Amino acid sequence: LFFQRDNTWYKESKGFVDYVTTCQHYLQQGHPVVDIAVFTGEGMPSRSLTPDRLVSILPGIFGKERVLSEQKRLENVGLPMEESPVGVSHSAGILDMKNWVNALHGYKYDSINKDALLHQGTIADGRIIMPGGVSYRILVLPGKTKMDPDFQGYSSEVQAKIDECRKAGVLVIDHPYTYTDFSKYGLNPDVILPPDIAWAHRSTDNKEIYFIANQKDSARYITAQFRDNNRINLYLEPYESKFIIIPKKSQLRVVNLQEEGLGKSVKCDFHSWKMNFYNLSKVLKSDTLFDWTTSLNSKICYYSGSVCYSTVFKYEKKATRIHLNLGQVHDIAHVYLNGVDCGIAWMAPYEVDITKAIHRGENILDIVVTNTWRNALLGAEQGRAPFEGIWTNSEYRMKGNKLLPAGLLGPVSLKE
Missing domain, CATH: 2.60.40.1180 (Golgi alpha-mannosidase II)
Incomplete structure (x- = not known):
């Protein structure tokens, strides 16, 4: 992701940045809760172990389905290939971390090296306690790994620390663990x-x-x-x-x-849209919402950037709490009602709270919708650039020549 001022959606990125800020606010509080420390060994280089390297030592935790799928992946029968990213071919059996979400079924692990084991951790109450507060109930010793195929055992100082952990009540696993959880040791899944x-x-x-x-x-x-x-x-x-x-x-x-946002729809007529294509200095009027890529006008079909959708609607009730649902949006929408900034919708369900801005009678609605550079770059590549000044410093690559859906597709509705 290139995140800089030349993004079409840079001015509307506040919603995404606010989300990241909120995540950082909470995820930097206290200390992480991680049950398992995986020792990376004494060899060099010392690297964190990805979860696939732990299946053989924790087969019960990963489960039979994962054990079988890993066996099939590593056999690599027929040498299947895949293309990712565009133009780059590689083995289909390469590790793909999106297939390892919550792989340990409710347990988390950290990789720790020799220095952390010997000098940073203290042992108390059956746990290895690290500076900062994180503590490990379980120590996993994978032993021989692909990074250390000649493993013959640990040095005397490391073995002494392992023995100390065992004696203090830390669960040390150095042989395949076949149980599906650690509840027999008083540690249910987090x-x-x-x-x-x-x-x-x-x-x-x-x-x-x-x-x-x-x-x-x-x-x-x-x-x-x-x-x-x-x-x-x-x-x-x-x-x-x-x-x-x-x-x-x-x-x-x-x-x-289990709330699905606000559920009750309010009858309201949204029509007579005025669409201002900023980069084209062009205004269209339409009674219906449509995908820009379906337009016979190539400048609109290949358009990338922001378009302001404007309309007027009537609302005759007293609002206690009301949301505007935009339906389908490609890709980001910034909503203004009666000149009041009501926020940015950048992901499903593309809904914003308009309680502070709506009033009885006529309401003026402006929705600034922005898509990505994809369609304009494809148009420029084919000699159909929607406007001047589009360039890249290398070939833009995306699979196929299909345009991405663009614009506000709706249906737009009120919910209370």
Whole structure:
């Protein structure tokens, strides 16, 4: 991702930046909760181990399906190939981390090297405690790895530290662990989630902070079961994330957070749209919303940049809380109602709160919609640049010549 002032959506990036800022605010509080320390060995170079390197030592935790899929991937029968990114071919069996979301089914691990094991960690209460607060209940010793195929055992100082860990009650795993969890050692999964839900956990003096993220392009109802027996039911939009903050010693037990935004639609007529294509200095009028790429005008078909959609609608009720739902948007929308900035919608469900701006009678709605550079760059490549000044310092590559959907497609509606 190139994130700089030449992005078409740079002026509308505040929504994304605010999201990142919020994530950083919570995910830097307290300390991470990680149950497993994986020792990377004493050889050089010393590198963190990706989860595929741990399947053989923790087969029960990864599960039978993962063990079989890894066996098939590594056999690489027929030498299957794939293209990624465009123009680059490589083995289809290469590790793809998007296929390893929550691979340890509710447990997290860190890789630690020799220095961390010997000099940074202290051992107390059956845990390896590191500066900053993170502590590990389990120490995994993979032994012979691809990075250390000649492994014959550990040095005397490392072996002494391992023995100290065992004696102090740390669970040391140096042979394949076949159980599906660590509950027999008093350590249930930190959180139990459906497949394709990513998560992180931070702990402070007075609260537990969980970050939950849907990795699918579809809305989902899920249940999150936490180690402290709290259970929360959630509704997640495609790729949506949520923070769940649980006060310590809470008695929540079961909480329903399955709202799909505001549910009741309000009858309202949105029509007679005026569309101002900023980069073309061109204004269109239409009673319907359409994908720019369907236009017979090549300058609109290949357009990249911002377009302001303007209309007037009537609202005759007293608003207590009301949202504007934009339906389909490609790709970012900045909403202004009666001159009031109501926020940026940059992901599903493309909905903003307009309570502070709406009033009875006529309301003036302006929606600035911005797509990416893709369509204009493709047009420029084919000699159909929608406007002057489009260039790149290398060939722009994306699979095929298909244009990406662009603009506000709707339907636009009010919800209360």
